Amino acid sequence: MIRPGFSIFLISAAAISYEILLIRLLSIIQWHHFVSMIISLALLGYGASGTFVALTQKWFVPRFGIFFIGNAILFGLTIVGSFIIVQQIAFNPLEIMWENRQFLRLLGVYLALFVPFFCAANCICIVFIRFKDQIHRIYRFDLLGAGVGALLMVIMLFKFSPATCLKILGAAGPFAAALLALSLHVSWSRRAALGFMLFGCTAPFIWPQEWVSLRISEYKGLSLALRAPNAKIISEHFSPLGWLAVVQSPTIPFRYAPGLSLNCSMEPPPQLGIFTDGGAFSPITWYDGSREHIAYLDYLSSALPYHLLEGPEVLVLGAGGGMDVLMALYHQAKNIDAVEINPQVVELVRRMHADFAGHIYQKKKVMVHLAEARGFVTEGKKSYDLIQVSLLDSFSSSISGAGALTPSYLYTVEALQEYFHRLKPGGFLAITRWLKVPPRDALRLFGTAITACQKLGMDDPGQQLAMIRSWKTATLLLKKDVFSKAEVSAIISFCHERSFDAVYYPGITKTEVNRYNLLEEPYFYQGVTALLGKERNEFVNRYKFHISPTTDDRPYFFHFFKWRTLREILALKGQGGLPLLEWGYPVLIATLLQAAIMSFVLVLLPLALLTRNIMAGRQRGRIIFYFFCLGLAFLFIEMAFIQKFILFLHHPVYSASAVLCAFLIFAGLGSGFSKRWSENFERLRACANGLPIATAVAGIGIISFLYVIFLPLMFQHLMYLSNLWKIPITILLIAPLAFCMGMPFPLGLSKVAYARPDFIPWAWGINGCASVLSAILATILSVHFGFNLVIEIALVLYFISAVILWRPLDKTT
Amino acid sequence: MNKCRVILFTFLVGIVSAGMAFSSDSDEYRAKRERMIEEIEGDVKATSRRIGKKELSKSVMKGMANVPRHEFVPGNLRRSAYENRPLPIGYGQTISQPYIVALMTDLLDIEGDDIVLEVGTGSGYQAAILAQLVKKVYTIEIIKELGEQAKGRLEDLGYKNIAVQVGDGYYGLEGLAPFDGIIVTAAANHVPPPLIKQLRPGGRMVIPVGGAFMTQQLMLVEKRNDGKIITKQVLPVIFVPLTGGH
Known part of the structure; x- marks a missing residue:
């Protein structure tokens, strides 16, 4: 029994590892919204296999060894093979609302990735049936393997690239087959086991590298950046936190300065681009210690708080390549605590590209902390004059709604309360977001800040909030105490000098908004004043996007879709109305529909067609309902x-x-x-x-x-x-x-x-x-x-x- | 002799059928193009309040009606060329939704003697539309392959007043400035300061804001005669974010 047990252990470990790995792989080649689809298709593999083995056991149980070995080998091959097929399917989620074929391609992705899980589950199911008397022992091996596999993949992702992990996992099938062959006690078992072992050892090397190289969506930032002449990846770094690619583009530099004022005549200095999973972008900016070269940073909307403070103590959350740290240095901050979750990003700035970055992370006044933003703020004791939350996601993913299903705990009511507690008297929390028209992020952020203020016991949050906008970004300020007249004047001057629009500050009037970057209606001002007014709840309910405050219980900051707006948006398709819909959500609904159809076709239909005693009688409803409820729950x-x-x-x-x-x-x-x-x-x-x-x-x-x-x-x-x-x-x-x-x-x-x-x-x-x-x-x-x-x-x-x-x-x- | 007749007959049949195929092919595209124009006109009427006029400039619509969009899309997408939707053209780029192309061109407010700069040639479709309306179009493409393809395509189609360059559009074309209109179809996280300098006072710049397949809004930059810069965010659709009465 021990050897089948180890085979099961190996198969289970590899299957769950594959599940975790797929989350990483699909995040890189596509976007981060396939987690639930992957878990669902793994379960579909197990469900379909349960039906398949139950219905075919009389043929396969007597041929147990062959069945197990065949499925184990297939499992190993399809781990890699299915992913290669997925990369061949021209699925483009960005086009899903334009072209119905994309739904078919999504189904193709679903079915291709279903196969390895089906093969793995076949191995497990047949062992359960063959060794009925030892079912609890097998179950232990199965679950222990799965548990170990889940953690093993995280460790592997520290050591190897996702593509290498994929090839290594492919060896698990032949090794499981070898272990089982040894337990069969037939004449060929030892020779077969040796053969499978050899196959397992060579399996990671049989796949040509170009077949398994990750084909990142051509619409992701990294793919686009590499289209520039002479642009190349100069280093890559892997960890479970993401795949980092550092790109140098000497001929056509990055020049990242989101929403730079049109009054700025300066050009950003050369930059290296750090892409996380081929999407999220953070620049490392060339810096020689001269303020003149980074003066453009004073023309971003996020520079506003520095015009209200003198030599502040600054906390930068999400320091990345160091742009916000540079901004703080430019404005002669007294001390800067820079928090970054990914140690590899810090190493890039601190060591590999330290000369290029002007050793900013080694400067006396800069202290870099390897931590997650919320954790650092919650546990720290130090107070700051300014807490700056960086613009972490890419514009294209934000604008298209790629992150609609990704929870973010940085922008919740609880998070804002925690940031607030770490402000010194007179201090500011500054959060910058991409600007969308009609407003979504900006209003949600403002509303979340109001709720946070109310929970902190403020009677009049409007006295402690301000917001401005450039043509591409919006910056929110939350002050520890009320804004002074001098500060309001400074906000007005800052906006005037840069042609930025004030959205809100205490005492603002309608005549002071929508002056530079004109909207048909002053939507932002109307929105924030409604949020501050008595009709707030009514406004939020009547607004066509979800802009209610996000909490730790519902941290989907980037999800704005309301079902009742769907019909209107679809009717506006011809007039360029589709960007009002986040595509992550229709993909999820499509995934649900196809999961429903496939689970019916692959699990229930064969049972209905092939079992003579179809569920009938009084018991039927109770049994169906019981197991359906449990599956859901x-x-x-x-x-x-x-x-x-x-x-x-x-x-x-x-x-x-x-x-x-x-x-x-x-x-x-x-x-x-x-x-x-x-x-x-x-x-x-x-x-x-x-x-x-x-x-x-x-x-x-x-x-x-x-x-x-x-x-x-x-x-x-x-x-x-x-x-x-x-x-x-x-x-x-x-x-x-x-x-x-x-x-x-x-x-x-x-x-x-x-x-x-x-x-x-x-x-x-x-x-x-x-x-x-x-x-x-x-x-x-x-x-x-x-x-x-x-x-x-x-x-x-x-x-x-x-x-x-x-x-x-x-x-x- | 019989052999000669057969050859001659086959040759004639070949010519006639090729001619018929060519004719029916271009007829089919022409009909589709007409439908596309009708659709755009319908969409413009529906959004007339937002864009401030009942119809787009006649010259813009004429330009849209003249340019064979199917020549600017990959061969496998020709059948979809006249659908009112963006299409992929390879290299991570798209050809914009026809309605958006028409609207952007109209927003430029250009005339026959104008000189226009386009940053981000893509397939060359936008340049071809502009070329119908102005004296000269300069267009710059960052991706070498796309730029060369567009150049060849525009030459084959007989556009004489378009100059395609492969390179960095950030600095525009200083030697040829000022421009009466600038259109920046390449994704930009900020408006390049050199382009603002190269805009003639009274000129307009249009920048579509959004990702691939997703033009969220159009940013219109106007340089007034006194040099003052005014920007507007134009939402292509009529979409009032509040329900009921607002």
Whole structure:
């Protein structure tokens, strides 16, 4: 049994590693919104395999060895092969609202990536059926492998490029086949095992490099930058936080100065471009210590707070290549604390390109901190005259809505409150965002700041807020105390000298807005005054975009879409109205639809067509409903906690790895425990029918409830720790919840096995379908209603399922 | 003799059928182009309040009606060339939605004797439209392959008043300045100061703002006769962000 166990361990580890790796790979070649699709298609692979193996077991169980080995080899080959096919499919999400073929291509991507998961699941399912008597042992190997795999990929991503990780993972299939061959005790097993081992060793090298090289969307910033003559990548750096490409473009320099005043006659000095995952851009600006060469920085809207302060103590959040640090140096800041999450970015500025960057990160007054912005602010003690939140995302991704489904904890009510607490008296928080017309980001930011002010106990937030706009950016100021008349005058002068428009400052009137960069209506001014007025809620409700304040529970700052506006936007397609819609959202809806269709076609339809005893009779509804509810509820909670822990672990890949690892291992342990536990219940004759499930559900409810209330507080106190500590803490926190969540499924299944064993494939199938849907549905619900509501819905579903199977299933039906 | 007849017959049939194919091909595109023009006119009427006029300049619409857009898109997309949508042209670039092209051209407010600079040639379609309306169009493309393709295409189509250059558009063409109109179709995070200098007083500059396939708004820069710069954000659509009464 040990050898099949190790084979299963290897397959499970590789499958979950592949899931994590795909999140990285698709983030690089496309954008960051495929997380739920990948989780969904992994589950579809398992669901479809459950149906396939259940229906074909009489042919394949006697040929167990061949079936396992064949699928393991196919798994190894398709890990790489499927990704190569995906790169060949000309899927362009930017075109999805223009061309229906893109939906078909998205389906092609979905199906291609489904295959490796289907093969991996075939290996696992056939072992479960072949070794029925040792099912709990196999399950342990399966879940342990999955848990280890989730963390293993994070470690691998520190050491290897994503393409290399892909090739290495491809070797897992042949090695698993070799291990299984050794356990078969047939004449050819040793020779076959040796052959598979050799294949496994050579597998990473069989793929030509150009086949697996990442083909980044030609519309991403990096691809476009490399089109310039003589532009080239001069260094690349990999980590789970992202793929960094440093680009030099000597012939046509970058000249990054977003929204530079038209009154500025200076040109930015040469810059190197740091691209993260081929998209987000941060420049390293050439600096020789001369203020004259960086004087253009004073013509950006983000320079405003320096005109209200003298020699300030500055905190720059998201320092990146150092543009905001340079701005602070230009304005003779007294001291600058620069916070950057990615150590590789800091190394680029501090060592590799230190001469080019003028050693800015080594200057006496500059202190660089390797930390995540929220964590640094929450745990630090120092106060600042200015906290500057950098413009971190790229304009094209912001304007097109690529980040609509990416949570951002930098711009939430809670975040703004924490920033506020770190301001000195008279200090400013400054946040700059890209400008969109009609306004979206700017109004949401302003509204979020108002809510933060109200929560901080301010009676009149309007006295402490100001906002200006250039033609491409908007800068918000939140002051620790009320603006003085001199400060308001300084804002007016700053805007006048640069032809920037004031959106709001205390005492502003309608005649003072919309002067330089003319809009048909003073939309920004109208918006912020409505937000400050009594009719705020009505305004937010009537506004055609979602601009309600973002919170840690619903941190989707870049999601503005409202369903009721869809028809109007689609009608304006011919007149250039489509950019009013963020494309990330239609892609998600398309993914949900195709997941629904594919899970029906691949999981339920074969069952309906090929099983003679179709679900009939009185029991049908109860069984279907029970397993459907469980499928939805489990993934709702899992997905909500993956998103919640991004705040704690700072990156979706860390969060997905740690939370998935914990759920897999401890739900597995819970499942194993549930068998012995229910047997004890039956021995004691203590309402054995419904009590075990109800008890597990009660456990889930209590723990989830406590986490909803206390997790924010725990995060606040533990935020300062490094991820080396935070990942084990995450696993420990998830453990009891996952342990309880692992129980209702096997408990329900044992009831079905007792009453109607012929319904078991259906129970698996329906649960699988619900899981496939819920991975995506959870994201949609989170975007609209927040994580806590998703958890609450899951708890209601668990409660319903406990009620459904409270009464025993009737064996006679 | 019979052999000669067969050859002659085949030759004649070949010529006639090629001619018919050519004729039906151009007829098909002409019909599509006419439909495209009607569609643009309809969209302009729908947005007349926003753009401040009931119709675009007749010369702009005539230019749109004359330029064979299907010659500016990749071969596999020719059938979609006259749909009112942006299309990919390779190298991460797109040919803009016809309605947006018409609107941008109209916003430039140019006349027959004008000299216009375009930064970001792309396929050359915008330059071809402008060439119908002005004396001379200078266009600069950063991507060598695209620039050379556009140059060849525009020459083949007989445009004599377009000069295509491959290079950095940031500095414009100082030696040929000032320009009556400048259009910056290449993505810009800021308006290059040299281009503002090269705009003639009374001239206009148009910059589409947005990503690929997504022209969010048009930035209109006007240099008044006294040298003062005024900028406007023109949203191509009528979209009032508030529902009910506003």
